[in-house]
Amino acid sequence: AARVLVISRLLHKKISQRSDTPPYLEILKQRLSSLRRKLLARIDRNFQKLDTADAILVEAMCAFSLATSSTAADVIQHFYHIRQSTISELGKNLDGNMGIFESLKTFVKTLKDTQNIAPTQLARALENLKASPLLQSPDLKSLTELNLDVHQRWLGEDLNSFTPYVRHDDLQKPAATRILKRWAQDAFSSFLEDLRKMLNSVSNPISISDLRQEMLELWIQSRGHSMGIDVSEVLEGIRDAFIDRLKHSIDLHCASLSDMASTITAILDQWEAGVSDACPPMWDNVAIIIDTKSGSKALKEALSARAHGRSRIVQIISEAYAEWLAGTRDLESVIDKLRKKRWADDLDELDDDDDILENNQTLLSEDDPRVLQDTLQKGIALSLHKLQDTVRIHAYNLQATVEEDNTTSGHKACFLLRVWRDMASHLPSIYSNLDLHPDFVQTLQSQISETASREPLLHFENCTNKSLRQIQLRARILWEGDPPLPALPSPQAFRLLHDVVRSMAAFGADVWTPQAVGILKRRMKKALAPLLGRLPEGAERVNGESETFNQSSNKHASMDPDVDDEPAVPEKLEGGDVQNETQDDVQHETQEDAEEPPVNSPGGDVSIEPTGPSKEVARDMAIQRLFDILYLRHATSVGESDAEDAMGRTQSTVLEGLDLPSADLKRMDKGAEAYWKRTELLFALLA
Secondary structure (H helix, E strand, O other), X not given: OHHHHXXXXXXXHHHHOOOOOOOOHXXXXXXXXXXXXXXXXXXXXXXXXXXXXXXXXXXXXXXXXXXXXXXXXXXXXXXXHHHHHHHHHHHOOOOOHHHHHHHHHHHHHHHHHXXXXXXXXXXXXXXXXXXXXXXXXXXXXXXXXXXXXXXXXXXXXXXXXXXXXXXXXXXXXXXXXHHHHHHHHXXXXXXXXXXXXXXXXXXXHHHHHHXXXXXXXXXXXXXXXXXXXXXXHHHHHHHHHHHHHHHHHHHHHHHOHHHHHHHHHHHHHOOOOOOOOOOOOOOOHHHHHOOOOOOOHHHHHHHHHHHOOOOHHHHHHHHHHHHHXXXXXXXXXXXXXXXXXXXXXXXXXOOOHHHHHOOHHHHHHHHHHHHHHHHHHHHHHHHHHHHHHXXXXXXXXXXXXOOOOOOOHHHHHHHHHHXXXXXXXXXXXXXXXXXXXXXXXXXXXXXXXXXXXXXXXHHHHHHHHHHXXXXXXXXXXXXEXXXXXXXXOOHHHXXXXXXXXXXXXXXXXXXXXXXXXXXXXXXXXXXXXXXXXXXXXXXXXXXXXXXXXXXXXXXXXXXXXXXXXXXXXXXXXXXXXXXXXXXXXXXXXXXXXXXXXXXXXXXXXXXXXXXXXXXXXXXXXXXXXXXXXXXXXXXXXXXXXXXXXXXXXXXXXXXXXXXXXXXXXXXXXXXXXXXXXXXXXXXXXXX
């Protein structure tokens, strides 16, 4: 086609030089121009194709040279231009990975084609064009449309003998190498730019890893055809592009933990009492309608969530963290895959021992995974420490406002504790030894303990203060042994433990770890020590009138209607169920006590108002108080020494005024310990 175009242009030129030019000459010129553009476009398409054989490629280059009167250097530069445009066009295709992969294939194929064609084959083919006149070409003579057998003699000697002049010797090997190197640098730079842009649009690290493997395998297998360029420079460029993108993915993944920190802050700022901390009971009826079509997994997850106090807001954080953890595992699998990949090494191309040490296996399967692993470990450690700092700040803020906001501070502390527990207990195995120091956990547990024990301790304090005004001890008839000593704790002592356990259960059993229970017990000891050290004022009185009054009043109930002196005998103790005293029962008893008539003197209608217990009753109350101290010490025991135990010091103070024999004290201590062992299962969270 190029030969026909050249002959046609010569004929057009010859005719246009005549004085009597035909009128259709301009039309022929336009048609020739159109045919020339079509011919060049077809040549460019042959240049773009990667499956074009070398012979066809050389023929297309010769056709371009004839059509444009180009030298060998001009032809090869145009070939490079077309290939670079193809590389850029394919690289800008962001719809998938195939575009950028085909771009690299075009780059590699161009290097291979250049090594096979330039400069030898191209120069030889261009030289053959000058070997004989164009009209003597067998290709032209075989075209029946030209019918040269008839028309050739009318063309003239100048056309019959026309031989194209094509400069074929301007592209020597050094020049060809120089042109190739310059093109390769520009083309590879354009390719790397497009590669980085494409990688920025890919978020899945597994897809990035797969594309990296494909590209590196393609380059390593084709590097033998990389004439005139630095093989290691191309390899480093591809490596750096993928490593930078993977490191950026790791950084983004690690930084996503800050979103969870923001969510935690937003939840605490928008906290609604009774709503944010709402968690369905363990055996609520909702559990029986859980969908089990996919097996028991949903049921087990629901039961586990309720057992661990995972409310709706806790589950929001837990699900977000589980998704983040899955992303971490994906990154770890990618790094492990890079580490296990085996690369081919051409040892014949390695010059010295340094090259052998830095072969493909070392670079791609050792150095790169190590860089990514270090980035992942540092990023996760930094993100977890930042999240830990966020939780610590909230914990200390709650501690500062616990007195002002005692209704919600405990539940907020439970939320923070559960969130941190789920995160810290589900770290990947490789990060199980991460250097985390959650000192705020004890702060949160202290806030929960303070909130849980506040109301029971206040109620116990009120009951204790009222008991100091009693004129008799009705539990005295239940004392056992010789001499009679208490065998049961007072009702307010037993009720204290019952209220504390109920308050603990309201926060959820999952937060009461041994450490949290220890904090609660220490707080209770500290608060109970001064309360239990308060003795009735009648213990120091020696007034005979008071003694006479108390002896006569032993037949009557206490004048204080708000205090129940019945001994703490739990119903159905062995079966583990205790009938709890409801508020209605308390009001009913209070109403009955209020209806009792006043205590009358034996001699008439004048009522006698007692001012306190007699000395003997006060001593009995002190002994009962001593038994309560012994019982509560066993209930709140955390393994402290007597010197560190505030209740132990209170016990010593009470003993000083009782002058109780050591044998009696020992018997009371054993009785208190035995009673605690019989009743501790009733207070499972506290035991």
